[in-house]
Amino acid sequence: MAQHTDTPGSGHPIEAVLCRFLDDLKGLADVPTWSMDAETTTRVVGLGARVAAGVAELEARSIRQAETLDLPGTAGCRNLARWVQRTTGVTRRSARAKAKLAAGLGDLEPTRAATARGDIHAEQAQAIANHVAVLDDEKVSAHDQARAEAFLLGEATGGHDADTLAAMGHAIWERLDPEGADEREAKALEAQEERARRRTRLTMGDDGDGLTHGRFSIPTATADAFRKQLHALAAPKHIRAEHGAGSYDWQKPSAERLGQAFTEWIETYDPTQLPKIGGLSATVIAIGDYDLLQGKLKAAQLETGTKISPTEYLRLACGAGIIPAWMNASGEVLALGRKHRFHTPAQRLAAIVEQRHCQHHSGCDVPGYLCHAHHTIPWAQGGTTDLRTTTLYCPYHHTRVHQPGHDPTRT
Known part of the structure; x- marks a missing residue:
């Protein structure tokens, strides 16, 4: 990201103010916070959040102007988010969020103004924009959209966070159409669930240090069931049964404990309950040789090529979803003659x-x-x-x- 903050030659007020603000921030870089008391610290944190909201609104408005000027097209970017990513150096995910906020605030002047003043956070503004956009999809009148925006904005300034605002769809319809609220909510939920199914994703990547990191997006109802299953594997009774007395040392399942529960869920799932892949059950093959049987410390591996320790090999060999394969000195496993036409x-x-x-x-x-x-x-x-x-x-x-x-x- 560029560090130049001299007052620009254009003299545009927004650019000039931002440059001066950045220069002022540089002056605060080495100012210690230890001298702030509790009340001052509380106020500073609140002020920082308000300033961040105002800057986010300025950025969103500027991004919208970039779209009007077709700067993405001029730069050869395939969309606005890619141009934002290229211009600011943020991640693709953050760039998409910034472009989405710019689009959402474009037609919501009260919400935009409240964000600019720092009355609400950018994420609250996005939640309001999301709900009003749904109303627009359902051909709601401009008057009712304005009423819905005013209602959500009032709840946001009243202290409700973005998650709470996202759960207020039914309350909006109770105000706009009390008699038809239930029917509209049911239809909205069906549409939401269909969108969720279309947007379901799972990505995984090996970091080269024995861990695979992933991201997933699944329907919330499915996530509720998944969370409950993991909590069952992370339950105190199960943990004590698996690891002995004294192993339960937490009040609430930690991220580490849930990660271990997820691993257990995968390793103990019966692969015969899954559809076959390549004519076989979805089992993992752990490969070792006779040296391991003789107690030699030697790496084993999975059929995918991932190397594992001999201890891990022996542990996996006891799992329901693992097939241990022992190789002889020639690397052979088995052979079968003409008794069968197809491979077993x-x-x-x-x-x-x-x-x-x-x-x-x-x-x-x-x-x-x-x-x-x-x-x-x-x-x-x-x-x-x-x-x-x-x-x-x-x-x-x-x-x-x-x-x-x-x-x-x-x-």
Whole structure:
């Protein structure tokens, strides 16, 4: 972010004030807070929140002006949020929130003015904008939209936070249309739930240090059920039963305890209750060799390639969703002759353990559990159904290797 705060040559009041404000803030950078008493500290925190709200409104108004001037298009950005991200250096998530606030305050003058004065927070303003936007979607008159905005704004200035405002949809309709409030609330909830289903997401990423971080968005009703399940796994009685007396040392499930409960939920879920993937149950294969049986300290691994300690391997081998695979010195698991035309689940598991991914020479890395088991020597030509003549190919390359004249050793 640029640090230049000299008064600009344009002389525009908004720009000049912001530059002076930044310069004043620099002067406060080294002023200690230890000399503030309790009352002063309380007032300063409140003032800081009000100033932040006013600055957020100025920023939102300026972002809206950037859209009017088509600055995103001039800069070659695909949308306004991307331009905000590029201009300010904030995350994509924050940039989207800023662009959304700018759009929301554009047509809500009372809410915008209250935010500019620091009477309400930016998140309260966004909650008001969200509700009024829903009313607009339902073709509510401008007069009733204004009434709804006034009601929510009054609740916000009265001390209700953004979460409380978000729960006041029914109260709005009780004021606008007392007789039809229940029906409207039911329809609004159905629409909300449908939007939630469309926006359901899950992303995960490995940080390279043994942890995978993720973000998810799921319908709130589903989250309530999930939270209750995790709380059951984190309950005192369960914790004591699993870890012994004295292991219960908290009054409320902590983030760490719930994370451990989530891990337990995954590891103990019966994979036979899930749909099959690649012809197999959604089990994880933990791979070790005879050295581990002899007590040697040696890394094991999952069929995904993730390395694990021998202690973790033995622990996982006891889980309902884990299949332990022991390899001999030659790396072989099992073999089966012409007794079966199709590969058995055990053979498919063994092929995944040994080959890991699609074996096409192009370097295809489609995971083994999504691949087809291919007879290197066709069954019709006397080939056997065993691992020595089994090759994993993804559906695309499996189709190609069956085409006349195709050489799987070439792309």
